[in-house]
Amino acid sequence: MPTLRIATWNINSVRLRRPLLGELVKALEPDVLCLQETKCPDELFPLEDIRAFGFAHIAHRGMKGYNGVAILSRLPFELREGEPDWCGRGDCRHISVALDAPGGPVELHDFYVPAGGDLPDREANPKFAHKLDFVAEAAAWSKARGAKPRSVLVGDLNIAPLEHDVWSHRQMLGVVSHTPVEVEALTGWMRAGEWHDALRHFVPAEEKLYTWWSYRARDWEAADRGRRLDHVWVSPDLAGKLARHVVLKPARGWPQASDHVPAMVELAL
């Protein structure tokens, strides 16, 4: 049966960490890899290095210093144009393609949701307001779009929705990424598009699951104060085709690691 492996990783600078892409490819052998926080203007994107890792098809949308998303693929795809300009900011936080996948096209969306700053107060903190507005717009977009078959949405959504998506639910309730207003916004987005949480398809809600560990810890592994900020969602028709997943925790221990680790889902198409 043909399979499709889609991975997502907040790489936190594609130029600095491009050697680690080789490690990721060795470990996961993804057909498609979606990146966030490439922090790389389009004219400086390291196309040749990435082609050498086997990704013949590359789409990237970057800017100077911040943000930036990219889709690296072994399969051909068509870049989807005319997607929304989220919150009218011209940020590079979303890119999407129609993948030439086994059995027909798969619509793939790669998102980087604003982190939202430190203070979980819409009035006092414009970054938090931006985050909530972004997710609300995304929910409206999903609602209008409907539960389109053969769709996958991945990325750093910067919200850990479930109790066991954080190391301590109680201590995180007031911390941006796990506040009730953010969790409600994210679950509203999921419901609006009838998206299925593909990572939790494999890992029961009662089990801890993290994709991010802060840089600001003496020993990230010993402290293990992680959060699940990175997500893979699939359309209802693909939920039954989920075959395998990997959250590549060892990547957090790589030399010059990103604070996020790659997550991958395999679909039996």
Next chain:
DNA sequence: ATGGTAGGAAACCTA
């Protein structure tokens, strides 16, 4: 209660 680290830019922002 606080501050801890990292990347990119350009002397401070973002996460």
